Amino acid sequence: MEPGVAHDGHQIDERRHAHGLAFGGKISMTMNFLWLLKPLETTMMQDADLGRGLVLFFRLAMGWTFLYAASHQIFDPGWSVAGFLSHTRTFNGIYAVFAAPPLAAVVSFLVGYGHLLIGLSLILGLLTRVSAAFGVLLMILYWTAHMDWPYIGDTNNFILDYHIVYAGVLLLLIQTRAGQTFGLDRWLAKQPLAQSCPQIRALIG
Template sequence: MLTKTAARALAVLRYATGFVFLWAFADKTFGLGYSTPSAKAWINGGSPTKGFLANVDVGPLQNFFHTIAGTWYANWLFMLGLLGIGLALTAGIGLRIAAASGTLMMAGMWLAEFPPAGSTNPLIDYHIIYAAVLIVLALAYAGHTWGLGRSWAKLPFVRRNRWLI
């Protein structure tokens, strides 16, 4: 059982993590100038995956990541993942799907940088921490506090398909 304070702390963590994903989506889509200049925005013909994946210069999957860098399917899957995970977290619904897909996305990004270059830890970096956060939020039903998770879980379709919680 979570205390009310712990449930609220998890809700804050859920919103903050959701904002990380939504911000990455918005910056890569519109080129807000933080990590993506407007000239390289997705709406201006830029590729949200090419810069990261084409510059992978370490690890056993280097050639694979170079092959998919900038492809239409990598761009669309990445951007839909950022948007979907961000929306699910901020709304507090579908946290199991968000945790599974977000963990898969973070694992892929971790592998693209493996071994973590310039890291003080050869195994754990922010990708692993984000994946752990996503899993904890889903397992703790963090969408029930300050979110739509409780109402979502009562929908007949969701009750029949518990993996949608």
């Protein structure tokens, strides 16, 4: 065999060996990187579970809040919005109209049963985005009804009070599609009507 050929063959073997080491090193580095990602993946899964748990908690907590309010308003024959709305301050000119006898009974009915429907919707996780949106509207109305600017209710609440906090929680439930977490919205989204109608899908989330 000619010396040049042998020399070239030796160089080829060295290159193959070098490529093999480089490829093996890349595999090793990739495996090490994936191994390092395992704790991150586990943490992300735990965070996702925690997030779903918190969404479920806030949905049930807000649902119970509305249901408990409804229980006092529906089952107490003497309850009326008139006593509260007639004492509003900042927006008294607006709310006093609804406290007058012709409208007070209608508004009291709407408020009591509105609370009931919102509470049941949130507890069941059914049409959660719709009920939460109405809940946000009610919280803003109650915030203005309690307002004696810049205080809300009393001097312990400056500009903000729990109504705005509740409104923020309800907005979070809308954004996170809370009814899809252990709620009937998940079942409703799979029904043919929801599948074929984009408007219904948007309401469900």
